[in-house]
Amino acid sequence: MFLQAELESMKVALEKLSEAPADQLDEQDKIWARDVRELSYDIEDSIDTFVVWGKGNEQAKGFRKYIDRSLDLLTRFRLRRKIATEIRDIKRSVVEVSDRRERYKIDSVVAQPVKINVDPRLLAQYTNAAELVGIDEVIKILVERKEAYRQQDKIVSIVGFGGLGKTTLANAIYQKLRAQFDCSAFVSVTQNPEMDKLFQDLFYQLAKRNNSRINVIDEISEFLQSKRYFIVLDDIWDISVWKMIRCALPDNICGYRVITTTRILNVAEQVGGAYKLKPLCLHNSRILLYRRIFGNEDKVKCPDEQLADVSNRILRKCAGVPLAIITIASLLSSKGGNKIEWFKVYNSIGTALENSLDVKNMRRILLLSYYDLPSHLRTCLLYLSVFPEDYEISKDRLIWMWIAEGFIQCENQGESLFDLGESYFSELINRSIIQPSYQGYSVMIEHCRVHDMVHDLICSLANEENFVTILNDVYQSSASTMVRRLSLQNSKIDQDVPWTTISIQQVRSIVAFQPAVNLMPTNQFRVLRVLELQNCQILQLCSLKHIANLFHLRYLGLRKTCIAQLPEEIGNLQFLQTLDVSENGLSSLPLTFVRLRRLMCLRIDIRTRAPKGIRNLTSLEELSMLCIDDSTDIVEELGHLTELRILDIVCRTGHNNSLQKSLLECLCKLWKMNPSLLLNLSFLSIAVRKLLQEDLEILGRLSALRFLNLVVDHRNLGILGKFFFGAGSFPCLIECDLKGFIGLVVFELGAMPRLESVCFPIDVQETIEIADGSGCFNLGLQNLPSLQHITIYFHRGGSSKGDVEQAQAALRQATEIHSNRPTLKICL
Missing domain, CATH: 3.40.50.300 (P-loop containing nucleotide triphosphate hydrolases)
Incomplete structure (x- = not known):
């Protein structure tokens, strides 16, 4: 009780103190905050250790269980003495800190976070170059x-x-x-x-x-x-x-x-x-500021007259620097139209960039937005300092790491940790602290980047607070620092980590980006929660068998690490939430794997066979990539994984109708557990042998769908005929990729009003046949008002070179008469 109560008091005190910028705190406050922060880490580590000791071996059965209980009785007295000693040491440290300062008097509490979606006004700034100001x-x-x-x-x-x-x-x-x-x-x-x-x-x-x-x-x-x-x-x-x-x-x-x-x-x-490159003029600065706050129209005049004067004053201090304007605009948009709040922001900026464009003044502006974040978002943002500069960060990977660190806490029973993590991610994007990153023409936000100046800021703050220690080719942390989180960013394959010169017993996260990781002293990592070794060559360098002794581990990232197999001891990781062993070509998972009852995310390869008993992993929310074939005996077990949000499977069932029926029954059972799932479906990638017009119309009623990848086998089946995308279908679809059709695809007026990118196949002869006398042809592309990119998969068959050139000319002309002048890519 003492530890839990003391930890809660410390956290509230630190949150209150963190609301003030560091440069506004006196040195005594900073020293006190540092000491309390380190004590809170120690208390958390002790609580976790007590939990692990208290659990024992829950999985043991029969004679093994009897032996374990006997050993437990023999060692219980020793463990109790050790626990009592640790508690006494912590109490002594608390008294020492409190003697230097009056203890934990807090007048207010921090508001609870609410779920946030990405601000749609912001996306255009990163996707549409035509809308970039000036x-x-x-x-x-x-x-x-x-x-x-x-x-x-x-x-x-x-x-x-x-x-x-x-x-x-x-x-x-x-x-x-x-x-x-x-x-x-x-x-x-x-x-x-x-x-x-x-x-x-x-x-x-x-x-x-x-x-x-x-x-x-x-x-x-x-x-x-x-x-x-x-x-x-x-x-x-x-x-x-x-x-x-x-x-x-x-x-x-x-x-x-x-x-x-x-x-x-x-x-x-x-x-x-x-x-x-010159700063923006005042005219363009106003457009950028007002667009971010009030919408996407090019407003030069402030829509709210009472805010015109203060907005001009703020813009003069931003000195035409787009990053400063966007950062301040994101801060102001959270203040509503409150004139007093706007003036508070103005007064906080100081001279800023008005007199000189230097890093110190830019940092001051960025710090305004940092300290305006709720404490839980500041913690999540600082964690991004474990990633190297200009690194493309996977959204899902980041959220699972946040969860493993304990940064995401649900207040309501049944609330999803991952959904709450997504709202944190969206809020950081909305505030322009991180930038969405897109791949190709995709409009789905699956990655993000951190601007180099923001990255410099959070690395500096993380170092000051001993939140993250970074080891790279340039910077080596102080050996006297108690390392809490370690980011290895050495680019040289023969660069050894100085394990013997740094204090690592309290390390909670190790995230490596170097080509290889030398032998890690895993027996010294008492409280490690996150071990991320993606893309590192750990074959013959790290013993996975010893990793299984990291009892506190919540996140284990071994993607693309050249491992040949997982040890049986992996089943000892009772608290493991995320396991990623994809892109290694593992043939199977060990039988003990099914003991991981707290596992929430599992990523494997198509060829990796999951063991029987996967039904026990009832906490699973993501399972990918699972292959279902005639030799698979776990189809029925999938129906017990009722928490699944993401199920990525490949079906190789051939003509086994019985297995196909079992799989469909299993998927229907999962759907019944969450009947609203399809109503919110935004991403669909599906391959079927045969598709009818009425099937296409059913898909068109998925009102939230934004991405569709639809593959059919009509060419091999010889299915001809047109397919029509009718009026009102796919109202939110932005990206559409069609493969395997041999008949024409026609877009009617009112279909896909938000579609920006489309890919579909067409035959050379069909193109020539439907082209009119002027060389044009009509598939209804002009009915897609938002279209920006067209990709055509050209099937030339036995067509001559002249026919191919004629068909290509017809396609180009159809593109040129579209009001948006979309790009055209022809794939032969």
Whole structure:
């Protein structure tokens, strides 16, 4: 009782103290907060340890259970003495801290979090380049410069202060021009690049395949020798890095364009074609501010007259820096139209960027938004410092790590931890603290990035609070620090972690991004909750058998780590919530795996066989990727996993009707447990042999569906005929990918009003046959008012080269007459 009560008091005290910016606290308060924070960690660790000791071996049966109980009686006295000693030590520490300061007097409590969805007004800022404020004129200047055929204009280096929008501008130009080139690539360089990985990524984007030679520079150079190419190199800090990359970029006769971005003028001048990016003018600053707060219209005049004066004052302090304006706008939007609150924000900014564009003043603006966050969101944001600069962070991976750390706590019984975590993620996006990241034309937010200035800020704060310790090529943490969370970011494969020189007994998280992890002293990690080794080569370097002794472990990430099997001892991890062993090619999971009763997320490969008894994992919310074939005997067991939100299965049942029927009955049982599931379905990827028009109409009534990937086998079955997307169908669909159809696909007026990207197949002969005398043809593409991207899978059959060219011309003309002038990609 003492530990629990003391911990609650400490947490409330720390939350209250954290509401004030660090620069407004005196040194005594900071020292006291540091001591209390470390004590709260120790108490949490002790409580967890007591829980593990109290559980014992719950899974043991028969003679094994008798032996375990006997051993428990023999060791209970020793454990009680150890527990009593720890409690006495903690009490002594609490008294020492309280003697230096009056104890934990708090007048208010922090409001409970509410579930948040992503603000739809924000998404356009990251998806639609046409809506980026003040960027059109700059794009025009740079495009005209790049269209000049002088040697010195083939390279442009955009230089400017952090937050001015260099990356946004470079990406807008990239999206505008990339279709004019044979190949293209957009690569983030960052301050401490891993050059081998950078070159591999560059080659993959250019060639659409992995490199096959050790010398990637030569392979890139040879590949580009006969190609017209366009490359963007974002965020270069060191001219030596540019010189190395330049060796891979040949001056060929086909032509090329290169854009670089940097904060350093000297680097830009040496790269060549330096373009100094200027801050936004007051006119465009107002548009950006009011658009974020009041909606997407280009408002120059403040919609609320009483806020006009204070908004102009705020904008002058932001000095035309887009990141500062967006950050402040997100803060103001949470204040409503309260003039007093707006003036409080204005007074908090100080001189900010009005007098000088420097990092210190930009940090002051970012800190305003940081301290405006509720305490639970500040904790979640600081955790992002475990990821390297410019790292693309998976939303689901991040949320499961938050859950494992205990950052997400549900107040109401039955509430989903993951759903609450998603609302935290959405709130950070809404406040422009993190940026959504999209893949291809997809509009689903599955990843995020942290702006480099925000990343610098949270890394600094995490270090000050001893929240995360980062070890990389540049920075080594102090050996005297009690490490709580450890991020390994060494890029050299032979770089050993100095386990013997840092205090690691209280480490709660280890997240590794280096090529290999040397032998970890797992016997010293008493309270480890998160172990994330994704993409690390741990074969012969770490013993998975010893990992099973990490009894506090909640999250184990072993994706793409070259492991051959999991040890039987994995069943000892009674508190494990997330297990990711995908992309390793494991043939099976150990039988003891079914003991993991608290497991919520399981990710395996298609070829990995799950053991019988998976029905016991009743806490599972995500299960992927599970293969169902004729030899599978767990179909019936799936019906007991009633908490599933995500079930990713591959069916290879052939003509086994009995197995197919059992699987359908199982899925229906799951659906009955949550009948509202399909009403909120936003992502659907489905493959069926045969689809009828009425089936398509049923799918069209999924009112929340945003992404549809529909694969049929009509070509092999010889099913002809048109398929119509009727008026009112798929009202929220944004992305549609159709494969396997051999009949025409027609879009009627009123169908898919929000569709932005569509992919579908068509035959060359059909295209020619339905084209009218002018060479045009009508599939109803003009009825899709939001269309931006079209991809056609062309089946040429026995058509001649002339027929193919005629069909392609008809498709291009149909695209050109669309009011949006969508992009067209034809895949032969």
